[in-house]
Amino acid sequence: MTAMKHALGIDFIEHRRFASPLGLLLFAVGVAAMGVVSVGYLDAHEELQRVETQHARLLRQVRHDAVPRRRESVPIVVKDDERAAERIVSQLNLPWNELLHELENLADPGIALLSIESQGKTRTLRLTGEAKTIADVVAYVTRLRGSPQIATATLSGHEEKQAGAVEVIRFSLDVDWNSRS
Numbered sequence: 614m615t616a617m618k619h620a621l622g623i624d625f626i627e628h629r630r631f632a633s634p635l636g637l638l639l640f641a642v643g644v645a646a647m648g649v650v651s652v653g654y655l656d657a658h659e660e661l662q663r664v665e666t667q668h669a670r671l672l673r674q675v676r677h678d679a680v681p682r683r684r685e686s687v688p689i690v691v692k693d694d695e696r697a698a699e700r701i702v703s704q705l706n707l708p709w710n711e712l713l714h715e716l717e718n719l720a721d722p723g724i725a726l727l728s729i730e731s732q733g734k735t736r737t738l739r740l741t742g743e744a745k746t747i748a749d750v751v752a753y754v755t756r757l758r759g760s761p762q763i764a765t766a767t768l769s770g771h772e773e774k775q776a777g778a779v780e781v782i783r784f785s786l787d788v789d790w791n792s793r794s
Contacts, residue, residue, distance in 0.1 A: 712762060712790055716740075719756045723749035732787075739769075740786040747771065750784050757788060764789040 632640075713729075720726065723745045730739040744750045750771060757766035771784040 712738075715760055715762045719753070719760060721749070721753070721756075724753045736764075736790045738788045738790065740788055741784070742786075743774070743776070743781045743783050745779075745781065747782050750782055754786065757786070762790055764791050 716726070716729070724742055725744070726740060726742040728739075728741045730741075731737075732739060742753075744753070750768065754766050754768055757763050765788070767787045769785045769787045771782055774781050774783045
C-alpha cells in the first residue's frame with residue numbers, strides 16, 4: 614500500500630459572497646420605498662391632526678353660536694342653512710326602517726332592486742330594478758299595492774336590456790307611502 618501523497622481538500626462549509634449587486638440594488642429600492650411611504654404617512658398624520666383641530670374648533674363655534682341671539686342679526690345665509698337642516702331632519706325622522714323592511718319583505722327572487730331614491734319632501738320613492746320577465750314586474754307592483762304601508766305604486770317605465778347572455782327588464786316605479794306609518 615502506498616501512502617497518499619495529497620490530502621483531500623473537502624470543505625463542508627460553503628463560503629458565500631456577502632451580497633450580489635442585484636440584492637443590494639433591491640435593498641436600496643426597498644429602503645427608498647419605505648422612506649416614501651413613511652413621508653406619506655407622516656403627511657397624512659399631520660393632515661389628520663389638522664382636520665381634527667379644525668373639527669374641534671368648529672364644534673366649539675357651533676356650540677357658541679347655539680346661544681340664542683337677536684333674530685334680526687342672523688344673516689339670510691344662516692336662515693337658508695337652518696331651513697335646509699330642518700328639511701334634512703324631517704327626512705331623517707321619517708320611518709325609513711319600517712318602509713325599507715316592507716320593501717325587503719315584498720321582494721322575490723325574480724326582482725333585483727338597483728336603487729331607491731327619495732323624492733324631496735313628499736313621501737314618494739323612485740325604485741329602479743331589474744326583473745327576469747315583465748310578469749315578475751307586474752306581480753311585484755301588485756304586491757306593493759297590497760301593502761298597508763304603500764299608498765300607490767305605479768310603473769313609470771320599463772325597457773328590455775341585455776345583461777350578459779340574459780335579457781332582463783329594467784323598470785322604474787313611483788311609490789307613495791302612507792303618512793300614518
